[in-house]
Amino acid sequence: MREDLIEGRNAVIEALRSDRTIEQIWVASGDTKGSINVILALAKEKGIVVKEMDRRKIDQVSETGNHQGVIAYISPYKYYSTRDILDYARNKDEKPFILILDEIEDPHNFGAIIRTAEVCGVHGIIIPKRRNVGVTPTVYKSSAGAIEYMRIAKVSNINNTIDELKKEGIWVYGADMSTESFCYATDLTGPIALVIGSEGKGISKLTREKCDVIVKIPMVGKITSLNASVAGGILMYEILKQRIIREKK
Structure with missing residues (x-):
């Protein structure tokens, strides 16, 4: 593309x-x-x-x-580095809020995620160089222009990047239904990297093992999974809500 x-x-x-x-x-x-x-x-x-x-x-x-x-x-989109994202957060005197996408291949989903991330105050998005859609025309359009205000980094190895983020004091949270921990009952106010898995497979096994905490979204219907952009949106708003509440205390 x-x-x-x-x-x-x-x-x-x-x-x-x-x-x-x-x-x-x-x-x-x-x-x-x-x-x-x-x-x-x-x-x-x-x-x-x-x-x-x-x-x-x-x-x-x-x-x-x-x-x-x-x-x-x-001119093609100029991707950022992970360091650029971290520096951007710290220059704003804010705790890093990073999104890691594990093989999101649908450009409409990616664009929707970018749009929500920008609204929720995400400092940057990290994607793998392989098996993940890049910044294509469909992504631009689906993001409704939010791409212009979002730092996106392409990395060779997501798991190595997670290790690097942990060294920077960032906690890594994965979104997966196979856990007892609900997102609303988990403290998400610190320096955070949220991992969202692919539309079909979810988070890969090795990446899941790299996460410090796995959280899930409460669901009571008969459908047991959500679109990646919807799940990501719910979790991003939960993080934003908790940060706002913490700041007001």
Whole structure:
């Protein structure tokens, strides 16, 4: 999947408002209604080339199939390092709040996770270089522009990275139903890295063994599992809630 395209009006607007390097923008000919005017104004302000293109040409280039008449060509996403994420948290004088994704392959899930992570104050997301979707056009669009404000690191080995985080004083929590510990009854207010497993397999066995604590989400229905982005969202909000309560005491 390409990592040099942003598709959709909201995603392109957020890219224009950030420091993202945009090479040029394609806009469907005759499309002058609504938020497209915001895009044109921001592009003019930044001196970015805008080309009117036949919608069929944009359809051919689009990878999401839902470009809303606009595509931006960008410099590929510049991934961060784990150290960048840690430094960002500490420069803000905050306890690190990191998300580790263990082989998330669905770009819609990844985009949704990024969007929730940004809202919940996550300092960065760590993904493996293999068997995990990268920052693709679908991820951009699904994140609704939140990707512009999130530090994402690609690492060769998730388990080695977990060891490094532990040396930094960070506790690693894994999300898995095979435990008696509920997330709401677990103290999640310290420096934390939360591991979310893949849509089908969950957290791999070795990674699960690396976790300091395994927590689960309470469920009372007949369905025994949740979508990765939904499970991640519930847990991220629980961490945020506990941190807010702790700060008010």
